[in-house]
Amino acid sequence: MTALRFVLFRVLGAVVVLLVVAAITYALFMLLPTNPARAICDKPCTPDRLAQVQAFLGTDKPWILQFTAYLGGIFTGRSFGSGVSAVQCAAPCFGYSFQLHESVTTLIVDRLPVTASIAIGAALLWLVAGVLGGTASALRPGSALDRTVMTVAVAGVSSPAYLIGLLSILLFGFVLGILPTSGYVPLTEDPVGWLTHLVLPWCVLAFISAAIYARLTRGEMLEAMGQDFVRTARAKGLRERQVVVRHGLRTAILPVVTLFGLDLGTLLGGAVITEKVFSMQGLGALLIDAVHTLDLQVVVGFTVFSAFLVVTANVVVDLVYAVVDPRVRRRA
Numbered sequence: 295m296t297a298l299r300f301v302l303f304r305v306l307g308a309v310v311v312l313l314v315v316a317a318i319t320y321a322l323f324m325l326l327p328t329n330p331a332r333a334i335c336d337k338p339c340t341p342d343r344l345a346q347v348q349a350f351l352g353t354d355k356p357w358i359l360q361f362t363a364y365l366g367g368i369f370t371g372r373s374f375g376s377g378v379s380a381v382q383c384a385a386p387c388f389g390y391s392f393q394l395h396e397s398v399t400t401l402i403v404d405r406l407p408v409t410a411s412i413a414i415g416a417a418l419l420w421l422v423a424g425v426l427g428g429t430a431s432a433l434r435p436g437s438a439l440d441r442t443v444m445t446v447a448v449a450g451v452s453s454p455a456y457l458i459g460l461l462s463i464l465l466f467g468f469v470l471g472i473l474p475t476s477g478y479v480p481l482t483e484d485p486v487g488w489l490t491h492l493v494l495p496w497c498v499l500a501f502i503s504a505a506i507y508a509r510l511t512r513g514e515m516l517e518a519m520g521q522d523f524v525r526t527a528r529a530k531g532l533r534e535r536q537v538v539v540r541h542g543l544r545t546a547i548l549p550v551v552t553l554f555g556l557d558l559g560t561l562l563g564g565a566v567i568t569e570k571v572f573s574m575q576g577l578g579a580l581l582i583d584a585v586h587t588l589d590l591q592v593v594v595g596f597t598v599f600s601a602f603l604v605v606t607a608n609v610v611v612d613l614v615y616a617v618v619d620p621r622v623r624r625r626a
Contacts (some may be wrong), residue, residue, distance in 0.1 A: 304612045308605045315601040323594045330590045334392045350375040365547030388595030408478050408576035411562040416499035424507025432515035450505025459498045460570035476573035495568050512544035559607025
């Protein structure tokens with residue numbers, strides 16, 4: 295029952311957070327800055343025409359009814375307008391882009407494979423490289439390996455993504471000519487092309503993020519390896535590898551897991567700079583285009599969807615935390 299209560303508590307908390315984020319997002323973009331109806335009203339936008347568009351969108355109703363209709367659309371779908379001119383948006387409906395004549399959910403689903411390919415591959419690469427580098431550095435503090443890893447980590451933390459991306463394009467794309475520099479190839483069409491087009495984005499993101507993970511892992515490992523339970527494990531005659539993995543790394547990995555879950559959730563919501571540098575039409579490019587064209591339906595839907603990914607990642611991290619460290623469940 296303790297584990298079930300822990301899961302239910304975390305899921306309930308996630309639902310509350312999502313509702314708050316959705317309410318704030320909807321208020322900021324749909325109620326306060328501008329009139330969404332005016333953005334899609336044909337020119338000349340007469341007062342009568344504007345009123346018709348507002349009635350079509352439902353923005354002529356009180357804000358609480360507008361927000362309730364938006365939330366209802368996510369779970370049951372919704373329609374805009376009535377009669378033969380009505381526009382249907384099937385569940386889960388995060389909004390409808392009247393500029394692109396497509397539901398926001400469909401736009402997100404179409405772009406998600408690109409962003410997911412970038413995010414998951416890069417995340418796995420930076421996690422492995424960061425944890426291994428930080429662990430090796432912590433086991434030999436002050437050595438040449440330690441100084442090298444930390445120097446590379448400082449360079450990675452200090453480097454902006456667009457600069458590393460442009461330099462990698464220049465070196466591997468134009469000077470050496472061994473890797474493509476832009477575009478995306480679906481995995482189902484050409485697995486080799488999919489891989490070669492993603493190598494540079496993966497490496498750029500991994501170089502920047504692995505530096506953070508290496509520094510974090512090193513600090514946590516140095517602290518863990520100095521604890522009494524590690525000295526006790528060595529006194530019992532355990533091999534050094536067992537001491538490092540079972541006792542040192544298992545303790546040090548907890549904050550790394552937290553950071554990894556949040557970073558992956560955020561990146562799945564759109565690797566904006568990386569997609570722009572490598573000309574990939576993922577979720578980040580979708581958001582940029584929506585901002586440029588003032589497509590508020592897409593902006594709101596994208597923001598709520600991204601919040602869902604981050605909150606979901608946070609819940610998964612809490613559950614993993616409870617598996618790695620049972621004390622978390624007992625405190626819940």
